[in-house]
Amino acid sequence: xxxxxxxxxxxxxxxxxxxxxxxxxxxxxxxxxxxxxxxxxxxxxxxxxxxxxxxxxxxxxxxxxxxxxxxxxxxxxxxxxxxxxxxxxxxxxxxxxxxxxxxxxxxxxxxxxxxxxxxxxxxxxxxxxxxxxxxxxxxxxxxxxxxxxxxxxxxxxxxxxxxxxxxxxxxxxxxxxxxxxxxxxxxxxxxxxxxxxxxxxxxxxxxxxxxxxx
Numbered sequence: 001x002x003x004x005x006x007x008x009x010x011x012x013x014x015x016x017x018x019x020x021x022x023x024x025x026x027x028x029x030x031x032x033x034x035x036x037x038x039x040x041x042x043x044x045x046x047x048x049x050x051x052x053x054x055x056x057x058x059x060x061x062x063x064x065x066x067x068x069x070x071x072x073x074x075x076x077x078x079x080x081x082x083x084x085x086x087x088x089x090x091x092x093x094x095x096x097x098x099x100x101x102x103x104x105x106x107x108x109x110x111x112x113x114x115x116x117x118x119x120x121x122x123x124x125x126x127x128x129x130x131x132x133x134x135x136x137x138x139x140x141x142x143x144x145x146x147x148x149x150x151x152x153x154x155x156x157x158x159x160x161x162x163x164x165x166x167x168x169x170x171x172x173x174x175x176x177x178x179x180x181x182x183x184x185x186x187x188x189x190x191x192x193x194x195x196x197x198x199x200x201x202x203x204x205x206x207x208x209x210x211x212x213x214x
Contacts, residue, residue, distance in 0.1 A: 002137035008148050008160055008170035009140070015167060016048050026134035028167065031124040033057055034069050035076040036191045037139040039183035040176045042081050049135065052085040056123050058096040059116050061198040066091045072190045080187065095119060096197065098204040108145065108195070108203055115195070118154055125158040125166070135165045136165075142180055 002113040019026055028049035032038040038053060043052060055073050060066040070088045077086045099119040103112035121138060137155065141148045148170035155166035171177075184191045194204040 006149065006152070008152055008168045009173040011168035012170075014054055019048060025098050027052070029124060029128040029133040029136040031053050031056065031120060031136070031140070032073060033120075033138075033140055033196065034192065035073040035189045036180055037072060037142045037171075038095055038182040039076065039080075039140045039187070039189065040180040041142060041171050042077070042084065043179070043183070044171070044176070046081055046084065052087060053082075054089075054124055054127060054132070056089040056092075057091050057196055058119070060091075060093070060122070060196040061201055063091045063093075065192075065196075067126040067190070068190065069196075071150075076187065087206040089123070100197075104199060108200055109147065112199065114150055114154075114158055114193075117151055121151075121154050121158055125155075125162045128164045133164060135167045135171055137167035139171065141169050142176050144172055144177055148172070 015040050026049055028045065028051050028087045030038070030041065030045070030051050031054050032041075034057075042051065042053075053073065055070050057066065057069070060069065062067050071089075074086050074088065096116065096119065100112045100116045103110065103115060106112045117140065120140075124136050124138065124210075127133075136159075138151060141151050152166075152170075155168070158164075159166035181191075183189070194201045
């Protein structure tokens, strides 16, 4: 388990260095929350891994939004990374609401979000184990609003549980977040202004309304 002083980018660099000598790229299952967040991550990691993008986000508030984001993710992968596989899981919001039951009124970055991370990463790690991937990781750490330490510690625990390597990361480093914004603009990727769940959507709307009232 890592702590708040851990430089996750150095851990990523070290892992990449260790696999560069391999004659065949290791298989990486990359959980993706959306196309914009995946853009830089795919650009960065596709040189070193045989990547499958795993779209599993039951936190998204409506099926329409879920499908729209999934289709944008698939379009981006197909156009820019044609050798990358794409898997979209069926929309099942009940899984999310069960995971955050009793935590609905907590704010962004709270235990509610941690439970949501655990839910999505557990599904990813389990799928990685069942389908013989060498590594799994998530794009979530590219967001300035997501705590890399929390995400990596979840990944660490699941790595032990399912016996699949977790690729430590903090993709916002090395200008990763800025690059994702640039790529989103360049390829006209739909970029939402809330994380996905109804609670983050309402919080975002309240923030907008508060600014309007000033």
